[in-house]
Amino acid sequence: MGKRVLLIEDEPNIIQAIGFILSRDGWTVDTHADGKTALAEIARRGPDLVILDVMLPNRSGFDILQDLRADPATEALPVLMLTARGQKRDRELAERYGASRFMTKPFSNAEVLDSVRELAGS
Amino acid sequence: MIGFNVLVLVCLAYAALLFVVAFAAEKRAERGTVGWLRSPLIYTLSLSIYCTAWTFYGAVGYAVRSGLEFVTIYLGPTLVMVGWWWLVRKLVRIGRAQRITSIADLISSRYGKSTLLGVIVTLLAVIGTTPYIALQLQSVSLSFSVFSAEGGAMPDFEALDNTALVVAAGLALFTILFGTRSLDVNERHHGVVTAIALEAVVKLIALIAVGVFVVWGVAGGPAEMMAQIDASKIAEWQLDGGRWATLIFLSAAAFVCLPRMFHVMVVENADERHVAVASWAFPLYLFAMSLFVIPIAVIGLSVLPGENPDLYVLTVPLALDQDSLAMLSFLGGFSSATSMVIVAAIAVSTMVSNHIVMPIWLSARQGGASMSGDVREVVLLSRRISIGAVLALGYLYFRLSGGGAALAAIGLIAFAGVAQVLPALLGGLFWRGATRRGAAIGLTLGFAVWAYTMFLPSFGDSFVLSAAVLADGPWGIGWLRPHALFGIDGLDPVVHAVFWSMVINSSGFFLGSLFSFPAPLERLQGAQFVNIDDHVRNAPGWTHSPAEAEDLLIMAQRILGPAEAQAVFEAEARAQGKAGYLPNPSPDFVERLERQLAGSVGAATAQAMVAQITGGASVSVEDLLAVADETAQIMEYSSQLETQSQELSRTAAQLREANEKLTQLSIQKDAFLSQISHELRTPMTSIRAFSEILMAGPMSEADQTRFSTIIHDEAIRLTRLLDDLLDLSVLENGEVSLNWQDANLHSVLDRAVAATSSMDGERPLAIRRDARAEDVALVTDPDRLAQVFINLIANARKYCDAEAPELRIEVTSGEAGVTVDFVDNGAGIPKASQSMIFEKFARLTDQGRAGGAGLGLAICREIVAKLGGDIGYLPDQGGAAFRVTLPAAQAKAAE
Structure with missing residues (x-):
């Protein structure tokens, strides 16, 4: 395996939780907490998959997603969106902007794991 | 030397000629070949009934007494025809469109077909016309007496009276024969008009012949004539500006308002284009009539000093043994008198019949109007009786006044009397704000002032007004003196009377109109009168259109109700042998229908309505009714709409406001819920994730402690959040x-x-x-x-x-x-x-x-x-x- 995931999330405890779950499954997990510099971080790390929170400091996850999809280098990069707001509108926006998958917090660990495996495998 | 008998024979022959001409013209018109009968020339000549015996004989006398002042009587009409011919054209257009039958009808019709106004104007016309007819009778009998005197026998008063009576009776016969031959909707009398046109020619030729005779035959040429005029006392006459202006105004007003003038000018008018021709031709006629007045007067003064100057036209040729010329002159005077009397009698009798007799007859038979009887016969009979009555009144007046000098001044008095109609007439033509009440007030006040300051004083101090009243005013109130109202003394009586009557009349009319509100029909009529030029270009003549019967049915349905109207029409159609509801609109049927309608809406209205349909008027009754209906409906509807739209816009504004509030609240609520959701889900996520990790299986002690601590901290965070939320909620709701x-x-x-x-x-x-x-x-x-x-x-x-x-x-x-x-x-x-x-x-x-x-x-x-x-x-x-x-x-x- 040895695939790499970039987790973009600002809540320390959630970073710890996801980091723990995925690394235990054999993933290499990098984390980033700021919205503004997230794109640069993705370009620098070149992950196989991105887990992207919607509510990030300084820049919204949706904006980052749009930029990813507009860039040919990252337009096919699997992106798993996370949101704590869970409203219908957010799901629609995520679909329109091209999220590979959308999950509402709180999630079950197994669900996250399955999604990540599936997205990275496809 | 012409004997009395010869004179009578000539008169009879002339009268017979008139009968023949009138009869021929009627026959020609009946055959439908009107041709020259409707020419502008005939129209212009018919206007010459303005020149009565008073002007034919009297102008010379006037010139002897007051110099050039007689010209004012000709200047007024000239000014109207030259400068104001469009006013005459407007009158003609209205007369055509509204089927006007007389000046009383015009006023009544303009102010909402008011019966009251019709009666007032009719009375005014009767009072103004009667002395005038008397004056004509007097002039004819005087001219007879001149010939009798020449014949040797002194004219006794009895013979004079009898002459007047015979003349009056003859005129009545002629007028009845040709003035009431038929009850035409268009009130045209081709026979009468042709006859008076002939008379116009006769009187013009006669006066010019006498003039030519005195200038070339007596004076010896124009140069010598001028010299004689300069030498005579007429040249010394001084002009009185106020009197001139007043007399010109008076004759101009009378030219439009005199019942007989209105009749020939408006009612008998066949084509409004004739007015344009008459506007220059009629002044020429007047000019020719006045050209030789001064020469005849001057020669008369030198040949027959001390004799009655009013008869110089007749006496000068007689004195100079020009018998045939005198005979021609006599015929000219006779023509002037008879044509005036005939037309005046027709005009006044129409008014009396339409505005006094018929309304009374109809209201008297209100119940049974639709049952039986022939209204047509009744109308004709009432016209004939009215003609007889008008002439009888004229004759009586002549008898009672004794044919004295009082009659000589009656011309101006009559002018001033009928001029009282002028404010209501002009106001009605040009001012939509003029109302029935204003017209009635103006007419009544003007009439009263005229009677008080001019008419009654003309009888001298023996009749109605005593000498004391004339000198000191009633009950000794100085400022009410008939010849010095409000203390304004020293004015010429005519100027005084005309000034005050017109000022008070106009003020009453104006103020009365301002302070009253016109009825719907009045407003409708007012609009049609004032805006007549927009509606009518050149109104077509009287035509039968195929749509007539249908129009009549539609109108009748509106007034009688559909069932009754259809029954009437169906019965008539069956009687005519036709199937369906539409009979031929024969005069009989139209007549019957009009009577039927009169029972519902009154005579004047019914007549006007039917006449408008059968007369091919440019504005149909249906239009009128539709306009009236629509106007009322639209006004009501639009006021409803206005109220509704105000309510709607108020409601809309409230709704918009509420909606804005709700939208804002909704946005706030969404944002708030979204925040709450985020704040709750974030700690929940950690708690759930680490609980699952802990549940999943063995791990190091350190990890276990770390994860449990996170779960604990996040649980506290959740609790704190809920505490804060509750606290804030309590604070915000004011429940703290x-x-x-x-x-x-x-x-x-x-x-x-x-x-x-x-x-x-x-x-x-x-x-x-x-x-x-x-x-x-x-x-x-x-x-x-x-x-x-x-x-x-x-x-x-x-x-x-x-x-x-x-x-x-x-x-x-x-x-x-x-x-x-x-x-x-x-x-x-x-x-x-x-x-x-x-x-x-x-x-x-x-x-x-x-x-x-x-x-x-x-x-x-x-x-x-x-x-x-x-x-x-x-x-x-x-x-x-x-x-x-x-x-x-x-x-x-x-x-």
Whole structure:
């Protein structure tokens, strides 16, 4: 395996939780907490998959997603969106902007794991 | 020498000629070949009935007495025809469109078919015309007597009377024969008009012949004539400006308002283009009529000094033994008199019959009007009787007044009498605001003033007005003297009477119109009269259109109701041998229908309505009714719409307002729910994730402790969030109960500092205070105030990013209250965010460091506001700085 995931999330405890779950499954997990510099971080790390929170400091996850999809280098990069707001509108926006998958917090660990495996495998 | 018998024979022959001409013209018109009968020439000549015997004979007498003043009588009509011919054209157009039968009908029709106005104008016309007819009779009998005197026998008064009676009877016969041959809807009398046109030619030729005779036959040429005129006393006459202006005005007004003039000018008019020709041809005729007046007068004065100058036209040729010329002159005078009497009798009898006799007859038979009887016969009979009555009145007046000098002045008096119609006439033509009431007031006042200042005094001091009244006014009231109203003395009686009657008449008319409101029919008529030029270009002649019967049926249905109207029409159609509802509109049927309608809407209206349909008028009754209906409906409908639309726009505005509020609330609610959701789900996520990890299986002791701690911390965070939410909700809903008590600021701050320092795991924060300044007495809720302070100190502890975090608490107390500033030494809050830090969920830094839901400052703001104070951010203090302002203890205690 040895695939790499970039987790973009600002809540320390959630970073710890996801980091723990995925690394235990054999993933290499990098984390980033700021919205503004997230794109640069993705370009620098070149992950196989991105887990992207919607509510990030300084820049919204949706904006980052749009930029990813507009860039040919990252337009096919699997992106798993996370949101704590869970409203219908957010799901629609995520679909329109091209999220590979959308999950509402709180999630079950197994669900996250399955999604990540599936997205990275496809 | 011409004997009396010869004279009578000539007269009879002339009368027979008139009968033949009139009869031929009638026959020709009946065959439908009107041709020259409708030419502008005939129209112009018919207007010459303006020149009566009074002008034919009297102008010379007038010239002898007052020099050139007689010209005013010709100048007035000339001015009207030349300068105001469009007014005449407008009258003609209205007359055509409205099927006007007389000037009384015009006034009545204009002011909503008012019966009252019709009666007033008719009375005025009768009173003004009767003496005038008497004057004609007098002139004819006088001219007879001149010949009799020549024949040797002295004219006795009895013979004079008999002559007048015979003439009156003959005229009545002629007028009845040709004036009431048929009851035409268009009121045209081709026979009569042709006959008076012939008479116009006769009187013009006669006067010119006498003129030519005196200029070339007696004086010896124009140059000698001029010399004689210069030498005579007529040349010494002085012009009186006021009198001239008045007389010109009077004759102009009379030219339009005299019943007989109105009749030939408007009612008998066949084509409005004739007016354009008459506008120059008629003044020429008048010019020819007046050309030789002065020469005849001058020669008369030299040949027959001391004789009656009113008869010079006749007596001068006689005295110079020109018998045939005298005979021609006699015929000219006879023509002038008879044509005037005939037309005047027709005009006045039409008015009397239509406005007095018929309304009375119809109302008397109200119940049985539709049952039986022939209205046509009744109308004709009433016309004939009216003609007889008018001539009889004229004759009686002639008898009673004794044929004296009183008659000579009657011309101007009659002019002034009929001129009273002028304000109502002109106002009705040009001013839509003119009303029936105004017209009635003006006419009545003018009539009264005219009668008082001119008509009654003309009888001398023996009739109605006594000498005392004439000299000193009634009951000795000086300013009511008939010849010096309101104390204005020294005016010529004619000028005086015309001035006051017209001023009072016009003022009454104007004010009466201003202060009254026209009825719907009146407004409709007013609009049609005033705007007639927009509706009519050149009205077509009288034609039968195929749509007539249908129009009649539609109109009848509106008035009688569909069932009854259809029954009438069906019965008529069956009688004519036709199937269906539409019979031929034969005169009989139209007549019957009109009678039927009169039972419902009154005679005047019914007649006008039927005449408009059968007469091919440009505006149909249906249009009129439709306009009336529509106007009423539209007005009602539009006022309803207006009310509704006002209500609607009010409601719409309210709805918009409510909607805006709801939208705003909805946006706020969405944002709030979204925030709550986020704040609740974030700790839940950690709790769920780590619980599952813990459940999943074995791990190191250290990990187990770490994960449990996270779960514990997040659970506390959740609890705190819920506490804050509830607190804020209570505060916002105003359900909080404050525990007001005396407190000391210092002790409250002590509690707050102690509470924050006991918080777990916080970074060290140095707090600088000034105990003396803090010693301020307050009336407040100490617990709540401490909560605010705790929040502010905790924020500083959390967010101050200095190396060695430090918080200064500065207290200032003054008159207005106490301010407590919390200033730290950190980077402070960016300017852009300063305005929103007191809003709910306004959190500037990332989640981890904040550890709260972002409700703290929002709660602080609510609490301080409840305590009667204020909280704000102080910019540019070197770090984050908050100021809490509290009311002074006294102020609070005083509340």
